[in-house]
Amino acid sequence: MARILTGIQSSGRPHLGNILGAIKPAIELSKNPQNESFFFIADLHSLTTLKNGTERVEYVRAIAATWLAFGFDYKKNVFWRQSRVQEHTELGWYLNCFTPFPMLANATSFKDKSEKLADVNAGLFTYPVLQAADILLYNANIIPVGKDQKQHLEMTKDIANRFNILAGEEILVLPEPQIDERIMTIPGLDGQKMSKSYHNYIDIFLPENELKKITKKILSDSKALEEPKDPDSDITFQLYSLVASEADVETMRSNYVNGGYGYGHAKQALFECFMDVFAEPRRIFNYYMENTEELESILVEGEAKARDIAQDTIGKVRKVLGFSS
Numbered sequence: 001m002a003r004i005l006t007g008i009q010s011s012g013r014p015h016l017g018n019i020l021g022a023i024k025p026a027i028e029l030s031k032n033p034q035n036e037s038f039f040f041i042a043d044l045h046s047l048t049t050l051k052n053g054t055e056r057v058e059y060v061r062a063i064a065a066t067w068l069a070f071g072f073d074y075k076k077n078v079f080w081r082q083s084r085v086q087e088h089t090e091l092g093w094y095l096n097c098f099t100p101f102p103m104l105a106n107a108t109s110f111k112d113k114s115e116k117l118a119d120v121n122a123g124l125f126t127y128p129v130l131q132a133a134d135i136l137l138y139n140a141n142i143i144p145v146g147k148d149q150k151q152h153l154e155m156t157k158d159i160a161n162r163f164n165i166l167a168g169e170e171i172l173v174l175p176e177p178q179i180d181e182r183i184m185t186i187p188g189l190d191g192q193k194m195s196k197s198y199h200n201y202i203d204i205f206l207p208e209n210e211l212k213k214i215t216k217k218i219l220s221d222s223k224a225l226e227e228p229k230d231p232d233s234d235i236t237f238q239l240y241s242l243v244a245s246e247a248d249v250e251t252m253r254s255n256y257v258n259g260g261y262g263y264g265h266a267k268q269a270l271f272e273c274f275m276d277v278f279a280e281p282r283r284i285f286n287y288y289m290e291n292t293e294e295l296e297s298i299l300v301e302g303e304a305k306a307r308d309i310a311q312d313t314i315g316k317v318r319k320v321l322g323f324s325s
């Protein structure tokens with residue numbers, strides 16, 4: 001039996017990149033009866049960039065509602081908020097003391113973020129250590145994530161290994177990332193990686209007219225309607241090919257190649273595809289965003305299960321480190 005674990009930061013509402021890159025693949029894996037799934041909301045991580053508590057509450061709900069909207073079975077599996085299981089921060093501290101400074105200083109995501117953000121805080125620097133704690137607390141084997149998380153997973157293994165060497169036995173289980181090659185990096189409106197911090201994301205839960213407006217903003221070149229176009233270098237086509245059926249993608253491909261088909265047509269087709277493919281998730285998402293007490297009780301139930309497992313691991317770690325008698 002494999003234990004699957006992944007998390008999403010509550011630094012904004014989830015976008016199409018999170019959904020296609022992490023949420024949907026994780027839910028697919030969770031449907032295998034051989035697997036046990038641990039999906040959580042990384043609200044502590046979101047503090048590295050988001051300081052406003054009221055917004056955090058809203059975004060935590062939106063992320064929880066998205067997991068449920070895409071069919072996560074919270075009864076069979078484990079579903080929780082990171083901040084409600086204090087063992088995450090405790091293990092995070094211990095692991096800080098097993099993490100070489102240069103490993104963090106050379107992390108690509110830290111370098112990227114510290115170039116772009118005004119608030120370069122210590123939490124941002126030690127972000128991968130808390131992520132390692134999230135994973136190692138639960139003895140997780142497989143971590144479905146987008147390509148941007150590959151280095152964090154390598155660090156997790158390295159940190160766990162250093163701890164295990166001290167312990168003289170494998171107390172912390174070394175996890176493996178699972179990255180779907182086809183959907184490694186979902187492009188945003190401007191063709192860069194879709195990201196909250198680049199403001200280039202598509203929120204598929206927006207009201208219909210706003211979703212249409214956002215879809216129209218996808219960057220395209222200036223080829224005229226009648227000219228043939230290259231589907232593979234076009235962002236609208238790339239996104240369409242990730243959500244539409246194979247037959248519809250082939251039809252759009254020949255429309256591009258033949259000419260007489262404008263980018264406006266392609267964007268309209270993409271918008272209609274979003275409305276069609278995501279109709280049910282949009283309905284469930286709105287239901288939970290309106291019924292927040294129900295959402296809260298689902299999370300509280302999950303947090304009790306998560307805490308039990310986390311306490312078991314932290315007990316072993318404390319013992320090795322001499323923090324328990």
Ligand code: TYM
Pocket residue numbers: 005006007008009010017018019020021022042045130131134135143144145146147148149183184185186187193194195
């Ligand atoms: P976050 O919230 O930034 O991203 C959540 C997940 O979405 C994936 N993702 C993408 N995938 C494809 N294309 C994109 N444009 C795109 N943008 C985001 C990310 O790769 C990620 O899988 N550090 C994690 C949160 C976390 C975590 C963990 C994950 C905290 N602890 C433990 C796994 C295990 C993150 O980047 O979240």
